[in-house]
Amino acid sequence: MNHIADRRSIVLAILASLMPLALQAKPSLKVFISADMEGVAGVVTADQLHPAGFEYERFRGFMTAEVLAAIQGARDAGATTIVVADAHGNGENLLIELLPYDVTVIRSWPRPLGMMEGIDSTFDAAVFIGYHASTTSTTGVRAHTLSSATLTSVALNGIAMPEAGISAAIAGHFGVPVVAISGDDAAVAEAQALLGKIEGAVVKKAISFHAAATMTPAAAQALIRAKVKAGVGRRRELSPYVLQKPVRLDVSFKHYRPGEILSYLSIVERTGAHSIRFTGRDIVEVSRFLEFLDGYSAELAP
Ligand SMILES: [Zn+2]
Numbered sequence: 001m002n003h004i005a006d007r008r009s010i011v012l013a014i015l016a017s018l019m020p021l022a023l024q025a026k027p028s029l030k031v032f033i034s035a036d037m038e039g040v041a042g043v044v045t046a047d048q049l050h051p052a053g054f055e056y057e058r059f060r061g062f063m064t065a066e067v068l069a070a071i072q073g074a075r076d077a078g079a080t081t082i083v084v085a086d087a088h089g090n091g092e093n094l095l096i097e098l099l100p101y102d103v104t105v106i107r108s109w110p111r112p113l114g115m116m117e118g119i120d121s122t123f124d125a126a127v128f129i130g131y132h133a134s135t136t137s138t139t140g141v142r143a144h145t146l147s148s149a150t151l152t153s154v155a156l157n158g159i160a161m162p163e164a165g166i167s168a169a170i171a172g173h174f175g176v177p178v179v180a181i182s183g184d185d186a187a188v189a190e191a192q193a194l195l196g197k198i199e200g201a202v203v204k205k206a207i208s209f210h211a212a213a214t215m216t217p218a219a220a221q222a223l224i225r226a227k228v229k230a231g232v233g234r235r236r237e238l239s240p241y242v243l244q245k246p247v248r249l250d251v252s253f254k255h256y257r258p259g260e261i262l263s264y265l266s267i268v269e270r271t272g273a274h275s276i277r278f279t280g281r282d283i284v285e286v287s288r289f290l291e292f293l294d295g296y297s298a299e300l301a302p
Contacts, residue, residue: 030081030123031074034115035067037088038132038142039183041203041220045210062217064095069221070129073228087115110295112288116170125179125235126171133186134162140186141206155250164191169283172240179231182224199231249278249286
């Protein structure tokens with residue numbers, strides 16, 4: 001009898017008995033999904049985008065289905081934890097009962113990180129669903145940045161930004177790369193020009209501000225699932241979008257008075273009749289300032 005071989009086989013048997021435990025401890029893979037609505041397949045006007053619109057109830061269902069497709073794509077690539085930020089309008093669009101039981105949803109406003117509330121440095125990848133082109137785009141469906149009613153341009157460190165850029169910079173602050181985006185062709189092209197070769201699900205082609213040639217919801221969902229799976233799979237080859245600090249924010253308003261009254265604050269510089277500048281320590285501070293711009297009114301109640 002060979003005692004050394006015998007001992008070795010005992011050690012191997014113990015190791016083998018521990019294997020199932022090792023296999024159970026799956027590595028965590030956290031994916032953050034920020035969901036807007038203008039870039040959802042079929043969306044072209046306010047009829048789909050606001051609760052008063054005659055098609056809104058159906059289209060919040062399509063938005064939810066696109067998010068569900070993104071969740072499935074992320075899981076196909078191994079995601080174990082998913083957080084979804086409802087980032088359109090009142091932030092109460094997603095039909096949360098249709099999402100998997102272990103998904104966390106961020107709802108309503110205000111929130112310091114805006115469309116990216118809920119992200120932190122524990123995430124491995126960020127995904128944008130239903131995004132649209134910037135207010136400086138001449139082609140996208142419902143193209144705007146943060147507010148089509150009040151803002152005509154938003155720039156960070158001198159670069160005009162779509163919402164995808166602002167959201168990517170917040171993800172980048174936490175070291176998280178953006179891996180995929182869905183929206184119309186203008187939104188996807190803008191994001192890829194800024195962020196590099198992220199996966200893009202083009203679910204419609206913009207014809208004008210209020211018209212598009214669109215895929216059907218089912219086809220768009222299949223495309224989103226495949227692109228998100230590919231993006232999450234490629235997360236290690238995509239770099240986080242990191243802005244140099246401090247971060248300079250330039251905003252121009254449609255109207256005259258916001259810039260005038262904001263410049264009463266010593267942290268705000270008036271750069272023109274309709275424009276102001278705010279410099280934040282980092283993008284988080286800039287995000288809080290943007291949320292203030294969007295959310296403050298002397299008539300806030302409660
Ligand atoms: Zn929106």
